[in-house]
Amino acid sequence: MSNESTIDPLLISVLGGGQLGMMLAEAGAPLGMHFRFLDPSPQAPTATFGELIVGTLGDTDALVRTAQGSAVVTYEWEGVPATGAASLESAGHLVRPSIRALEVSQDRLSEKNLFRSLGIGVAEFAAVDDRSGLDNAVDAIGLPAVLKTRCGGYDGKGQVVLQDRADVGPAWEALGEAGPLILEAWVPFDRELSIIAVRSVDGDTLCWPLVTNEHRDGILRTSTVTAEGDNTTLRASAEKYVGRLLDELDYVGVLALELFDVGGQLLANEMAPRVHNSGHWTIEGASTSQFENHLRAIAGWPLGPTTLKMPSVMVNCIGSLPEAAAIGAITGAHLHVYGKSLRPGRKVGHVTVVAPDTAQLHERLTALREVLPPDIG
């Protein structure tokens, strides 16, 4: 399986076949790379972007078939079972980013412990293993707080906010059976930010400018990158944090770190060991996209510059899509369609708007809002 003579240096195996995999393939095709994806659905967005192995991400046989003969195995979803990825590594495949990054990001408690051990600011937190543990955690942390499953939550799922003591019982009823939990202090943040970084095989690290994010109903709605939002002091702090994480994990590829800006102090919320929704603007807005740099990193190539080309806003299309022609009529607007069936709450595409300056960016964004279906963005 690890026989060098059968390795195609430009074949990339991707665990997961969603829109992140699709945009990896779009970035890799001009570089001569081709792709094999593993996804449970034959209708995965990547179905037309390379070879698609249909199978669950824990199916050993499917994993082996996906990895066979490829230069490197990567993942576009941190829900990939770490044991499966580890078995590929044991069989001699390069798996990038590291299995440890996958493991850490799959457990909010490990993640927060890692952040704390590296001197990365975090809100107070405590493990909750049973009903009395929840009471103890509330005593220790105070309220308001957020009770979360340690594993498997995304897009706001698996989370309950506790405003006062009366919420403790219902919160336990909602999540008590959902596996190990963590209670986190509610953070009265001013802004939600993220920093996207990439680290090469040689340990070179680059960060894109700070991204300001806006969530609604637990789902990312917009990501904005402007010179004004990319505060120098905050950026230095975010880069220091993410740099420690990348080095500690001997990371290769793109990593996103979500942060809260609390009166000019940064607290880390969570990390994603992969290309990230808040980095989609880099396709049009940065000198090198997160997708291209992830591929360059895992292929052992030098990284491309991550500088801002133009102020950018990305708007997620949730549940429905705008008319392509209407988006085409807006200068600087770029539509990305994921090829997924439309259903409420589902990310089915995004639009990135770029402009030479912030004033024009806001004008174009206003024009965009006028043509987006009301349920979008």
Next chain:
Amino acid sequence: MSNESTIDPLLISVLGGGQLGMMLAEAGAPLGMHFRFLDPSPQAPTATFGELIVGTLGDTDALVRTAQGSAVVTYEWEGVPATGAASLESAGHLVRPSIRALEVSQDRLSEKNLFRSLGIGVAEFAAVDDRSGLDNAVDAIGLPAVLKTRCGGYDGKGQVVLQDRADVGPAWEALGEAGPLILEAWVPFDRELSIIAVRSVDGDTLCWPLVTNEHRDGILRTSTVTAEGDNTTLRASAEKYVGRLLDELDYVGVLALELFDVGGQLLANEMAPRVHNSGHWTIEGASTSQFENHLRAIAGWPLGPTTLKMPSVMVNCIGSLPEAAAIGAITGAHLHVYGKSLRPGRKVGHVTVVAPDTAQLHERLTALREVLPPDIG
């Protein structure tokens, strides 16, 4: 066949499956478009970029299967037999650009006559139908001159330069059997230029900045776009010429017009009714690429802006490819690999270098030259 109920508004049929088709697919995928290609080779560069119908471009059955159910039929090669494309139009398919553009561009004599009738500057030319016709043409036009096949030549093939009377006999021996010919006066040009333009269904026309091209052995080697090269007076003249062509042909899509700059006067050399090698730089260097705007135009969408984002140079990779990692190490360099087998004289990829200013562009180009194999570019 033209049954509206079976039309997929996002399915684009492309006659030809080479690198131009590949880059159309790369531009269309994020817009939600998908592609069906017709190409004689199962190893066509587009084989992994959509559905591939294997067949000759004159095979009626294959043409019908390629067009079936698509929103619009386009072509990425002007060698597509016009009769085949016309039969699709007769059967109710939208074919864009127009069949007439295809016909005109397939015959250098029709092309030159059209240029002249529209007041577009051209070098002296004369039809050559037999040996005595060649003598008459030489008498009328003088020497040096270039004898060309009227149909089917590309990349310098099917052309012989006549320096003096002694070359007339050998030139006739070389091309006399190759079908109808045209003799064109040799143009003592200062620069070779091209203007790439796009026209929408509504007749809106946009041009990208003027491109300066460098050929060697009849093959395009580099295309350069800088503010310095985009002379205002020449550009106005080129835009006037290409605008007349587009309107006369009721053109929809991208058209390239190759021009000679002769002491500040423009003479038209030839047109290509499709996306063009000298427009590849638009992927990174312009606000909207020629590929995206061609698709927007033929789909009936509004056009995107064609403004220059950054000074750009495109270098063709002829016969061999550079190391992808070496290109990755050069800031602003973007590699495009066509997935074709390598052989001498064949266009197998290109590299576009962009930079914030002309000085840095030249520095990056120098770095690029150092990592290109000696036979490239």
